[in-house]
Amino acid sequence: MTAKMIRWAAAALAAGIALTATIASAEETVEYPLIKPTRQEWSFAGIFGRYDQAQLQRGYQVYKDVCSSCHAMSYVKFRNLADEGGPGFTEDAVKVLAATYAIEAGPNDAGEMFERPRLPSDPFPSPFPNDNAARAANGGALPPDLSLIAKARAVHRGFPWFVFDMFWPYQEQGPDYIASLLTGYQDPPEGVEVPEGTYYNPHFINGVSLRMPPPLDDDLVEYSDGTPQTKEQYATDVSAFLMWAAEPHLDARKELGLKVMLYLIIFAGILYFVKRQVWRGTPH
Amino acid sequence: MSGHSTYVPKTAIGKWFEARLPVVRLLHDTAVSYPTPRNLNALWTFGGILAMMLVVQIVTGIVLAMHYAAESTIAFRSVESIMRDVNWGWLIRYLHANGASMFFIAVYIHIFRGLYYGSYKAPREILWILGVIIYLLMMAAAFMGYVLPWGQMSFWGATVITNFFTALPIVGQPIQTLLIGGFSVDNATLNRFFSLHYLLPFLIAGVVVLHVWALHVVGQNNPLGIDVKSEKDTVPFTPYATSKDVLWIVLFMIFYGWFVFYQPNFLGHPDNYIEANPLSTPAHIVPEWYFLPFYAILRAIDFNIGPIDSKLGGVLAMFGAIAVLAFLPWLDTSKVRSGRFRPIFKVAFWVFGVNALFLGYLGSQATDAIIAGLQAVSWAKLSTFYYFAYFLVILPVLGYIEKPKPLPVSINDAILAKSVPGSAH
Known part of the structure; x- marks a missing residue:
């Protein structure tokens, strides 16, 4: 009885599939990114993972010297650089560093706005006064705030990978994506039209090209600890730093x-x- | 609750209290002396797990509300300040956000347990319907809670879901306007959703009291699905059921902790870490995972049926998929409760379970994605068909054509047959 029922059900299902298959169009949609991010070994991955303090310091240097000229990071405050589980700056170093940037404050007793040096409790400075200014300076594209970028980007893993990820955590999709993107610029393959003012990058999550020019190059930032000054190393370090910026309490967690x-x-x-x-x- | 009270106050203060408000008797009857079938398996601990999750959600939620600002220009920022600056804020928020998912995992196991063992059949119809109401309230609470962080998926999810109501003729548009407090999702929407999100858990708690009350009137179902015949079939709730419940609650907490501590963002969407922007629509708008099967059913109806256009048809199918559960006690015509004794039902049930998971997968895919040579929307049509056929065709018909296996005389007999080797057959 049961076997008969199953056979009937299977036959009905097959008929249904055949029927709908004739209606379905075989158009494939292009999935971005064209190349999935390369998985890296991160010190903060896995159950026992912790941030690598030296790497966060190098990453901050790359962010400060390169990224911060276009990207804001407004959720991170200078004092966070001295927080436990972070880049491990001393409180004095943070004070000195913050004071090198100015911030508009006020109004004072005379009712006027004035500039003062930043305090550790102030956020990182934003390169543009507002989004429109940022767009105007960047060919119409808005450089996103980087505070949360490492958690706001994840390439679809697809079935069955997402099931495996449940049992063996893979929460480093953001940094993997960022590092791949930063080193993924290349010349467009023949026949691929890239819109004016954009740069071909098969690792980009939202199309074939993006407005950000390749930001990194070998020997662009000077490391004091003897770490190789390569494009790849910069990309890895800044990705780790961006993960910390997005998830500052990972170590504690x-x-x-x-x-x-x-x-x-x-x-x-x-x-x-x-x-x-x-x-x-x-x-x- | 149902007149089998064995409570005897022993102390003087106990007697004094008993004469004025017999609340200790109520608790004793509910959680200590309540007779519970002795053959319950671990699936019966999910009621206790759900009660724990409701408490966890309410407690963490109340703390979050102390730090959260329901105002569209600062909501996103206030959540980030909880994550960064509030002491243990990251823990409380991850407990709450993942807690919603855990709540749904537990409720789905609880519902499927009821489906398999026929827990919805007489005399438990009201108990079951109260459960369906709790489930509906949970969905509303979860949806509104997901809007509060005011990320991209919050905003666009709210836009898509509230837009469903406009499918209803005449009343649809006014309902939507009232729901979102204007003509598009905005600060007014965020404010009322916050208010309702705070209200709904307490409504849930109220219906849970009724649910437990109804349970204690009719008694628990059990894996054999046969009625309790004598005291030999039962054990007192404490210590028997409590010791089992506590064990499984802690095991569930380990599963919960795994997500909170090691992959707190696995069940969320990365786009929700981007602040809501009404001018930029995400490439794919997907609801939270626990709504995906219903989202797939909604999108499966992409054709008009007579005067019903595809939009209204989809919305009706989606709400119908939940509403049909309320009629289940009368749709299943079999007199036998437990799936253990129903060979054909068993197959249909497991196909239903796999089909529900598959619908969830389809809900996460673009409708034009190709899966095994077929468009996702075509698969969704087949899956939706089976979803409804299970309730509206298979269960009503099976009661008449299926020949169930013989039922044991009593729970006690079945246990003795199992525990004394050789007497089983």
Whole structure:
């Protein structure tokens, strides 16, 4: 009886598929990015992952010398550079660094706005006074604020990868994407038209090309710790820094997580024996 | 609650209280002496898990509300300040955001357990319908909560979903305008959604009380689906059910913690870390994962049916997919509750389960995506057809044509048969 039912159901399903297949058009839509991000080894990946302080410092340097000329990072404050689990600046260094930037404050008692040096509690300065100014200076494109970019970009992993990701966490899609994008610029292949004022990059998530010119090059930023001054190294370091900017409490989260998980696992073990003891002698 | 009270106050203060407000008796009858079938499996612990999740959501939500600002120009920023500057703010927010997902995972397991073991059948119809109402309220609460961070998916999800109402003739437009407080999703929408998002959990808690009350009147179903015949079939709730519930609640917390601590953004959408921008529409607008099956059903109806255009048809199908659950007690004509004794039902049920997951997958794909040579929307039509056929054709018909396996005489008999080797057959 059951087998017969299943056969009928299968036949009905096959007929349905055949019917709709004739209606379905076989048009494929192009999925961006054309090339999926390259997976990197990140110090902050996995259960025991932590940020690499030296890498965050180098990343900040790249951000400051290169990215910050067009991109804002308005959710991050100077004092965060001295926070635990961050680039590990000293409080004094933060004070000095912040004071090199000015901010408009006021009004004062005379009712006038004035400029003062930034304090550790002030956010990173934005390169443009407003979005329209940013667009006007960048050929109509708005350079996004980078505070959250590492969590705001993730390339679809597709089935079945997203299922595996559930059991073995892959939360570094953002930095992988950013590093791939920054090093992914190339000459457009023959026959590909790139709109005026944009640059071909098969790693871009939203089309074949973007308005941002290739920002990195070898020896562009000077590292003091002897790390190789290559385009790839810059890209990796700044991606790590952007992950920290988006998720400044990652270290604390993973540290607390380990304690909580261990506690819960031991507690569950005890409860298992409690349950067994309670139910002993009671067939169920 | 149902007149089998065994509570005897022992202390003087207990007696004094009992004579004035017998609330201790109520708690004792509900959580201690309540007779529970002794053959319940772990799937029966999800009621307790859901109660825990409701409490977690309310507690974390109240704390978040202390720091959140429901104003469209600063809402996004206030959430970021919770993540960055509020002590333990990142933990509270990740607990709340992932808690919503955990709540739905638990409720789906709870619902599918009910579907498999026939927990909706007489005398548990009201109990089941109250459950469907809780589920609906949960969906409304979750949807409105997702709007509050005011990211791109918040904004565009709200725009798409509130737009459903305009499909209704005549009353549709005014309902939508009232719901979003204007002609487009804006600050007024955010404000009323925040207000309602704070209200709904307490409505849920109220209906949960009715749900538990109804449960305690009719008693729990069990994996065999047969009625409790004597005291031999049951054990007292405490310590038997409580020890099991607590174990499974902690196991569920481990699963929950896995997401909160190691992949807090796995279940969310990256676009929601971009502030809402009414001038820029995301490439794909997708709802949260727990709505995806219904989203697939909505989009499956891309054709007109007589006077019903595709938009109204989709909305009716989507709401119908939930409403049909309320009629389930009368659609399933089989007298046997548990799927264990129903060979054909069993197959139809598992196909239904896989089909529901597949609908969820389809909901996450673009309608013109090609899956195994077929467009996603074509698959969605087939899946939607099976979804409704299960409730409207298969379950009503099966009751008449299916020959169930023989039922055990009592829960106690079945347990003894199992625990004494050789006497099982």
